[in-house]
Amino acid sequence: MSQGESSARDVSGLRDLVVAGAPQIVADLSGLIRIPSVSWDGFNHAHLDASAARVAELFTATGLFGTVGVYRHGEGAPAVIARREPVGNAPTVVLYAHHDVQPPGEETQWDSPAFEPTVRDGRLYGRGSADDKAGIAVHLAALRALATHHAGDLRLGLVVFIEGEEENGSPSFAGFLHEHRELLRGEVIVVADSDNPSTEIPALTVSLRGNVTATLRVRTLNHAVHSGMFGGVLPDAMMAFVALAASFYDAQGGVAISGLEGVEQSTSGEAPKVGHEAPLAQGVSEVGRGSVPQRLWRSAALTITGMDIPSVAHASNTLLPEVSAKLSLRVPPGMSAGSALALLKDHITRQIRFGATWELHDVSLGEPFSLDPSGPVVGLAATALAKGFGAEAVYQGVGGSIPFISQLAEVFPQAQILVTGIEDPDTRAHSPNESLDLRVLWRAILSEAVLLSELNRREISDLAEVRALD
Template sequence: MTPDLSRQDAVRATASAGIPAALADLGALVRIPSIAWPAFDQSGVQRSADAVAELLRGTGVFERVEVARAATGDGDELGQPAVLASRPARNGRPTVLLYAHHDVQPPGDDALWDSPPFEPTVRDGRLYGRGAADDKAGIMVHVGAIRALSEALGDDLDLGVAVFIEGEEEYGSRSFAQFLVDHADVLRSDVIVVADSGNWDEKTPGLTVSLRGNARFTLTVRTLAHASHSGMMGGAVPDAMLATVKLLSTLWDDDGAVAVEGLRVRDAETPPYDEATLRSESGLLDGVSPIGRDSILSRLWNKPSVTITGWDATPVESASNTLAPETRVVISARVAPGQSATDAFAAIQAHLRAHAPFGAHLDFSDVDCGDAFLVDTAGWAVHDARAAFADGYGVDAVDVGVGGSIPFIADLVREFPGAQILVTGVEDPHSRAHSPNESLHLETFHNALVSEALLLERLNRRTV
């Protein structure tokens, strides 16, 4: 494929010139509290979807832009509003599907934010606000790149483009699979760009080539038919808290590595990454040691992890001298690439049953499994992406693994097996997605938008 330097320069120039408008639009999206969880006002999710649809209509590129919902699989219940836009390819060009999500995590404790979570605020080269990085920046990278491509190429824009902006990624993508089925003809594409990952650092792009899977469930531990006095019965009667603490401790060895038989490890090399970097990026306190063994990135990318993300227990303020008959915990396991999430859950379940102390009764519920993902890096789309990243950032991309999970990618692979999938993103290691003071590095946003515009220009020159 012969490069057209004049067109590349034009796309780069229009993409760079469009950054202020893209950031202004991003700020408007951040102001909308689009939290898909039912405990929050759901009108924000609808307003967010409508705003994204208007941004896509405003590009003047698409023949079709709509806000749609799909069934969740729970009877007749519908999922959250998603945005769908499309234009067909012309003259033998490929079609690219651009994905991001417009819903966000709850803000958590507002007191932990240095500025209001839904008021976009710029400080020290970063834009702060819930969703500023995850993933409304991904939306605006898509919108900004499409704007630049349309302005620079005009009638020579032959690339087919579909856009799918989901409205419930943070709430489990409950209707994602059905949405793909409902709109398969529109979404079917040669290349899929999932803009929901991160970069190596603020200046170096990352192309995500592996993602861990996840197995999340609620564990209930019961030891008593009713509560009892801890003074009268303590010392002879095991309460549920004691049993739960002892049981959970068996999930890790003394180094903090996962100690569950049957959980597999992927054997793959990782780039250099030292403990000082880990401390800087994670906020690890002085004197607290990292856990696990082998290289740090192998622990984050290629090995399983188990985390307790929720625990029903009596609050300290309400503590009484009582033996608790029952406790509940949420266990979130990350699964190494190469192992199915259902197999990993089965291994953890078998481990817990085998190690239940004092004959405690165990119940497993709310099981949610999503498989890991490995990118085929031999395809032409990966080649084009690496070249576009190098041009947009000025440095070569690093192939990265991600410890987190994007379970819906398995749905994309199943529904569109012939598509090449690129997992990109706008986050950097200091974005603090899902945490207070989430932020977007503005230089990274600029480079990511320019890079995607250059990628689309390359795809516009291909024939399939």
């Protein structure tokens, strides 16, 4: 039998196993969604412990791993590591996802409860249904199929790494990597935490923006005073903040902070993502200059994601002495997050008005990431995606940030990193009514199972030469 015939038989056999395992993996994913594992401060972190424990149980039950454990670094959130050693010179593949989720936001904006998984019109709704408990489900189901299909001849080394604080900026990630480096080492790393341009077309993400998050505090008065007696004479903190915030943007809505320009890159097959999923109100236009990929993937973006100010219901006729705002600055590939932070500070220093004082605190930096799409395993992964989805994969940039990927590349410089996705344009990750298209779930599972099956035939020395399946 030729390698091509063997590959076709693998795809058929693995597809049958994925279909047979579909009800169980939906049940397992639904159980994980029911655990409100929000990693942000102010939420009950006992749910993170419960989530990690359940993830460990699920991977232990596969019977594939020599060790499965829940680990922490210092005061960090719990992460799960499962490891199976390779046979002979077979490569080791690290499968990453995260079990923590974003806060649900306003429950009234959800059509069904955030932590009660609900299937409607072929989509599974619930916080974490896609980002990123679906990543856990893809790894789990692909491994179940792999274990059955290759019973008796599974040579591949396997590591499952399920982080518990990605949505909170991965504060202990770097230390965790160094502490558990030997458990996590591998030749290929698959990060299942990105998206696809549609439910039909798969993507490999080859660039990601970095991120600078910080809380900006602006103060103008020692205490609040009556707005009738002092308004028009004393500057309140909101006035100073609004003037500063306006200076962040130019007339077209692009970032007006000097020096925050992206580096032009070329990605073959890139697909712009702004379309029907962009919820523009009637009459509202896009912002910024250049093509959609240039603005989303290779340019800076600054968003004010929250503010500490009185609510409308509790507003009084006073001048505010202080306001605070949460800033999220997306950093284009080719620039360090530290450089972007320095440019932001310089801009605030030059643009703050009325002599207001300011400070940035709770600063977190995440570096951007870019991948050479001609890397030796990328073609292999693209072909596996094509077999799983029935459509050619595209190489794309993503405007979001996964800062730990650059840390993975630093700690494991010889590893080849693949960034795959489960989300689609209607997923609404981080928003109310987050959902997962179940067709994408099946296709992603089959794609990963095909990739792992092919790598199971390889030696470590083969990876430098491999480009695509026969």
